[in-house]
Amino acid sequence: MQTQKRFTKKEKSWIMYDWANSIYATNIMAAIYPTIFAAAHPNGDIMWGYGTSVATFLVAILAPFLGAIADHKGMKKKLFTAFALIGIFFTPLMAFFGNLKLCLIGYVVSRLGFSGSCLFYDSFLTDVTTNDRMDRVSSWGYAMGYIGGSTIPFVISIGMLLLFDYSHFAQVFSVLIVSCWWLVFSIPFLLNVKQEHYIEEKGAFSPTQIVKNVFGTLKEICRHKAILFFIIAYFFYIDGVDTVISISTAYGTTLGLGTTGMILALLVTQIVAVPCSILFARLSEKFSARKSLIGAVSVYIVICIVGFIMGYTVEPDQAAYQTMLSEGAAPYETRVNEAESGAYQAFLKEAEEAFKGSDAEKAFGEIKVFESEAYAALEEEFKQAVFAHVNANQPIVDEFKSSLSISTILFWAMACLVGTVQGGIQAVSRSYFGKLVPKERSNEFFGFFDIFGKFSCVIGPALYSVIAAATGFSCYGVLVLIVLFALGLITLIAARKHLDSAVQVN
Numbered sequence: 001m002q003t004q005k006r007f008t009k010k011e012k013s014w015i016m017y018d019w020a021n022s023i024y025a026t027n028i029m030a031a032i033y034p035t036i037f038a039a040a041h042p043n044g045d046i047m048w049g050y051g052t053s054v055a056t057f058l059v060a061i062l063a064p065f066l067g068a069i070a071d072h073k074g075m076k077k078k079l080f081t082a083f084a085l086i087g088i089f090f091t092p093l094m095a096f097f098g099n100l101k102l103c104l105i106g107y108v109v110s111r112l113g114f115s116g117s118c119l120f121y122d123s124f125l126t127d128v129t130t131n132d133r134m135d136r137v138s139s140w141g142y143a144m145g146y147i148g149g150s151t152i153p154f155v156i157s158i159g160m161l162l163l164f165d166y167s168h169f170a171q172v173f174s175v176l177i178v179s180c181w182w183l184v185f186s187i188p189f190l191l192n193v194k195q196e197h198y199i200e201e202k203g204a205f206s207p208t209q210i211v212k213n214v215f216g217t218l219k220e221i222c223r224h225k226a227i228l229f230f231i232i233a234y235f236f237y238i239d240g241v242d243t244v245i246s247i248s249t250a251y252g253t254t255l256g257l258g259t260t261g262m263i264l265a266l267l268v269t270q271i272v273a274v275p276c277s278i279l280f281a282r283l284s285e286k287f288s289a290r291k292s293l294i295g296a297v298s299v300y301i302v303i304c305i306v307g308f309i310m311g312y313t314v315e316p317d318q319a320a321y322q323t324m325l326s327e328g329a330a331p332y333e334t335r336v337n338e339a340e341s342g343a344y345q346a347f348l349k350e351a352e353e354a355f356k357g358s359d360a361e362k363a364f365g366e367i368k369v370f371e372s373e374a375y376a377a378l379e380e381e382f383k384q385a386v387f388a389h390v391n392a393n394q395p396i397v398d399e400f401k402s403s404l405s406i407s408t409i410l411f412w413a414m415a416c417l418v419g420t421v422q423g424g425i426q427a428v429s430r431s432y433f434g435k436l437v438p439k440e441r442s443n444e445f446f447g448f449f450d451i452f453g454k455f456s457c458v459i460g461p462a463l464y465s466v467i468a469a470a471t472g473f474s475c476y477g478v479l480v481l482i483v484l485f486a487l488g489l490i491t492l493i494a495a496r497k498h499l500d501s502a503v504q505v506n
Contacts, residue, residue, distance in 0.1 A: 010128040011137050013192035017121055018141040020185030021084075022149020023178050024114050027157055028091065028107070032174050036166075037107075041100050051104045055111040060451045063119055067447030068213040070120055073198040076127075076443055080120035084186060087113025088179050095175035115450075121189075122430055123446040126439045127196040135289055138431035139281035142423040143274045150270045153181050197439035217444045227436050227445070229495035234429055235452045237297045237488030240481050241425060243460025244303065244418065247478075251307070254474050255314050257408055265415040272419025280424030289432040290492060290499050296425040297489045303417050304482045310410035311475025317403040436499075460484055 007015070027033060029052075037048050070076040090110035094103050129137045157174040164170035221227050252262045284292040437445035460481060468477030492499070 007137070007140070008128075009192050010194075011133070013188040014121075014124060014128040015137065015141045015144050016185055017189040018145035019148030020182050020189070021087075021114065021117065021121075022145035023153045023181045024087065024091065024110075024149070026150050026154045027174055027178050028094075028110070028114075032154075032157055032161070033094070033107075036171050036174075037100075037103070047100070047104055048107075051108050052111070055108045055115065058112060059115040059119070062116075063450040064214045064217065064444060064447035065210055066116065066119065067123070067444035068210045068217070070123070070443035071199050071213075071441050073200060074195065076120055076124065076195040076198070077193070080117055080124070081190065083113045083116030083120065084182075085113070086110070087117060088183050088186075089113075091179045091182070092176050095172040119446060119450050120443065122449075123434075123443040124193055124195070125431065125434045126437070126442040128193060131435045134431035134434050135284040135292075135428055136281040138434070139277045139284075139424065139427040142427040143277040146270050146273045146277065146423060148185070149181070151267075153177050197442060199440055213444065214447075217441065217448065221445070221448060224436075226495070226498040226501070227433075229491055229498055230433065230436060231449065231452050233293075233488045233491035233495070234433070234449070235488075236484045236491070237293075237300070237425070238429065238453055239460045240300055240304075240484035240488070241422065243464060243481055243484070244300065244307075245422070246461060247464055248414075248418075251311070251474055251478065252411055255311055255407055256404060257411055261408060262411065265412050268412070269415045269419040269422065272416055273423040276420045277423030277427055280421075280428055283424075284428055284431075288500070289428050289435070290496065292428050293425060293432065294489060294492050296421040296428070297485050297492070299417060299421045300425075301482055301485045301489070303414055303421075304478055304485065306410055306414045306417065307478040308475045310407045310414065311473065311478060313410070314403040314407040315473050315475055317399050 034048055041047065066079060070079050087110050090106050090113060094106040094110065125134060125138060157177060160173050161170045221231065249262050249266070280292055280296070283295070433446070433449050434442065463480050463483070464474075464477035466477075467480045468474045471477075
């Protein structure tokens, strides 16, 4: 198998699951369903955030214990199948629940199924291939995920939403295609992938024994310097990676970049990530996985610098532009306040007369007509006043437009840079960890790997928000993310002796 170039049946089937489940990450977790859910309720975004936090927290807490169970003979495949089916079954229910709270429960349960299946899927990497092929197999998994889940069904869903003007039918379709795609392309994995490494059972394993195993694994991680150093490095740099993914569109929106342009740029990120994920596997074979990770983290530091320049270029001019617009709109706002006050007083008077004559509906109708006519005149006056004010301050407008154009170009450059390393750094991290851990207990170790991955995305967004709020400029929030990547980079370099020797031994 070490000299075999083509993928085996097991490896192909394992890779295909990334193709199968990535549609959930794009349609349900990231791009489509969150916007639909948020638009359906005034506090939809807040409810969605709570639901996501609950699902992520539950998976992170349960991961080591599920891993301890899955490492026993015959359990990993059963647990994988159970969680995958939970995700596949509860996803379409989200489209049919009329009650928003029930819909949110459906999302939380389906995400538990998705995340749980991914935990077991990652640990199956040690069962389907050997150490010398892990980087290649893991990278192809991410590459096929970008093509399968992140491109083909995603584009189909977007096309349906645009074609049917975001109708209920189109929204339901964008959810149903997730389960259909996920189920159909999971079949090769279910048929061909089996647990090769496991712990032989000695009688029924009890909850007490499972807890002992989990804490035993934690102690072993602390004793095993290579695994400990790698997890520490992973915690910091994957926090930075997840933060870049989560704040990119919000950051672009803050700077005033166009929504359509940002979506297209992010689609380019997915496309660029396909060949680059595969390239990372070859770089790992040639230079070692640790050096590939160092290279990827270094690129992310450059990405943060580009992101900072992007914001630093436009934010001062944006502030001047907004101040200029506010000055132009100030007289209008005064008039609006006066009109609102007058309209309100007229409303009270009309309502009082109407209620005396039991004709409240007429009063409301008259006041609406009054407001409509008054505001129509004010709006026209406002447009003329602002246009005149903007024309009088043309240098400020030109400066803002120029800096916005530069920032848009930098956003596209940043999107391409992210595409070169996003898939590779995740794929090689997964395979590198797989090389470090004992194969028969891979699921339990991957449980802790999953904990660090889930809880890591707490520090980065908090840092970004705190620094951006304190300075008044979002670009400084992006710049501070370099600290996370630097800590991960330093750990990877400092632990070279332990990491390289551990991989050679395994």
